[in-house]
Amino acid sequence: MDIKAYIESGTLEAFVLGALSQEEEAKVRADIAQYPELAAEVAIIEDAMYQFAVAQSVEPPAGLQEQIWDAIQPSAATTEKTGGSTIRFTPSYNTRWNYAAVWVALVGSVVLNSVFWYQNSRQKQEVADNTAKMEKMANEQKILTALVDNYRKSKDMMADTAMQTIVMHTMQKGHSMAATLYWSKQNGDAYVSIDALPVPPSGMQYQLWVMQEGKPVDMGTLPVAMANTPTVQKVNMKVMDGQAFAISLEKAGGSPTPTMDKIYVMGKPA
Amino acid sequence: MPTSTVYSEEELVQLLKQQSRDAFNYLYKQYAGVLFGVINKVVFDEHTAQDVLQDVFVKIWNNIDQYSPQKGRIYTWMINIARNAAIDKLRSKGEIMKGKIQNGDDIVNDVQRGMKTEQVTDTIGLRKMVAALKPEYEVIVSLAYFKGYTLDEISKTLDIPLGTVKTRMRSAIMQLRQGFNN
Numbered sequence A: 001m002d003i004k005a006y007i008e009s010g011t012l013e014a015f016v017l018g019a020l021s022q023e024e025e026a027k028v029r030a031d032i033a034q035y036p037e038l039a040a041e042v043a044i045i046e047d048a049m050y051q052f053a054v055a056q057s058v059e060p061p062a063g064l065q066e067q068i069w070d071a072i073q074p075s076a077a078t079t080e081k082t083g084g085s086t087i088r089f090t091p092s093y094n095t096r097w098n099y100a101a102v103w104v105a106l107v108g109s110v111v112l113n114s115v116f117w118y119q120n121s122r123q124k125q126e127v128a129d130n131t132a133k134m135e136k137m138a139n140e141q142k143i144l145t146a147l148v149d150n151y152r153k154s155k156d157m158m159a160d161t162a163m164q165t166i167v168m169h170t171m172q173k174g175h176s177m178a179a180t181l182y183w184s185k186q187n188g189d190a191y192v193s194i195d196a197l198p199v200p201p202s203g204m205q206y207q208l209w210v211m212q213e214g215k216p217v218d219m220g221t222l223p224v225a226m227a228n229t230p231t232v233q234k235v236n237m238k239v240m241d242g243q244a245f246a247i248s249l250e251k252a253g254g255s256p257t258p259t260m261d262k263i264y265v266m267g268k269p270a
Numbered sequence B: 001m002p003t004s005t006v007y008s009e010e011e012l013v014q015l016l017k018q019q020s021r022d023a024f025n026y027l028y029k030q031y032a033g034v035l036f037g038v039i040n041k042v043v044f045d046e047h048t049a050q051d052v053l054q055d056v057f058v059k060i061w062n063n064i065d066q067y068s069p070q071k072g073r074i075y076t077w078m079i080n081i082a083r084n085a086a087i088d089k090l091r092s093k094g095e096i097m098k099g100k101i102q103n104g105d106d107i108v109n110d111v112q113r114g115m116k117t118e119q120v121t122d123t124i125g126l127r128k129m130v131a132a133l134k135p136e137y138e139v140i141v142s143l144a145y146f147k148g149y150t151l152d153e154i155s156k157t158l159d160i161p162l163g164t165v166k167t168r169m170r171s172a173i174m175q176l177r178q179g180f181n182n
Helices: A003-008 A011-016 A022-034 A036-055 A064-083 A093-159 B009-018 B021-042 B046-066 B074-092 B104-117 B121-131 B135-147 B151-158 B162-181
Strands: A163-170 A178-184 A190-196 A204-212 A215-222 A244-251 A263-267
Touching: A003 A011, A003 A036, A011 A022, A011 A036, A011 B162, A022 A036, A036 B021, A036 B074, A036 B121, A036 B135, A036 B162, A064 B021, A064 B046, A093 B074, A163 A244, A178 A244, A178 A263, A190 A215, A215 A244, B009 B021, B009 B046, B009 B074, B021 B046, B021 B074, B021 B135, B046 B074, B074 B135, B121 B162, B135 B151, B135 B162, B151 B162
Parallel strands: none
Antiparallel strands: A163 A178, A163 A263, A178 A190, A204 A215, A204 A244, A244 A263
């Protein structure tokens, strides 16, 4: 093995930094055990990283030392108990019972402390887990609320029996395009979908028109993102009357009147 | 470090195995700052960091029998416990690791912030050393050491070849070594 190349490869640094996979780490451990030069290099790297850590040290707040010692207590007490102590003198019958009672109480208390400490740390973990879960659920709920809102709108639209579907057909020879307008003449609600229109070129936008008394009336521009998707959008005005509906391609922001050779689709109500 | 008595590694291990209050006080005085610094690099919430520090001391206390000198330096062992506990806490909280990648500016700010809040004179020289580390080195060392990234993850995250990650690790630590030796 070329020790020098091994050292210069950076593998030992990656090992000390904890950046190796478990397999690679096991291999490096074996190599270190075999070659003292590698072990010496690792020790130097560890020292450097310790200095690196010391350079970034932060004093914990006062009082934490006491708090941590209190947290350590149950386990410390358990250890003392297993260390055991022997009572040398021969106690009277009564005293023996007293000692027994004290020991039972002590051991019971130690056991209970450990149990409570364990439960306490588990509960802390559970609280953290639950907080994360709740945050996730709140987010999901937001998404669902938006979705339900969308569905409610579509449902209202479908439930309206006066609603008629007007398919607008292509006005451009050789291009098969279509758009759909849902219109309730009773209350003037209108919805539009342009899923069969191509995405407009940049700087351009579709604009919806209604023919009223022979004149095109602006019904607003349609968001570019609607094209070629099954989105249905409510038209932002009441349409009480109309002989025909049309969509034209206009410069972004719309035009006061439709560009005649850019009328893509048109349809008439029943 | 401000201390009256300094124990060798073996003495410290022996002391810890006695599980006395004195042993704890010494351990805390010597290492709480370093471990808390490491934890603070991983988790950003002060309260969480304090909880983790407590867990870490309990773990060191209860598992001292599992430490053996063959595993490396005692402080590497303790720092690894702190690092892993902090990373585990971060992951259990559902925080997204990848969102926590620090860029060079953040790291410089961290170091400057540290220099402001810390008054321990002994560490000022060390802090300057770390601040002098090239940002492209510092990023790699921090991702591995403080965020638990593997070589592979660092390579993918920073979009640099795996071999380069390793050689930069080597160069970074060489620079630190030279600095600390002077």
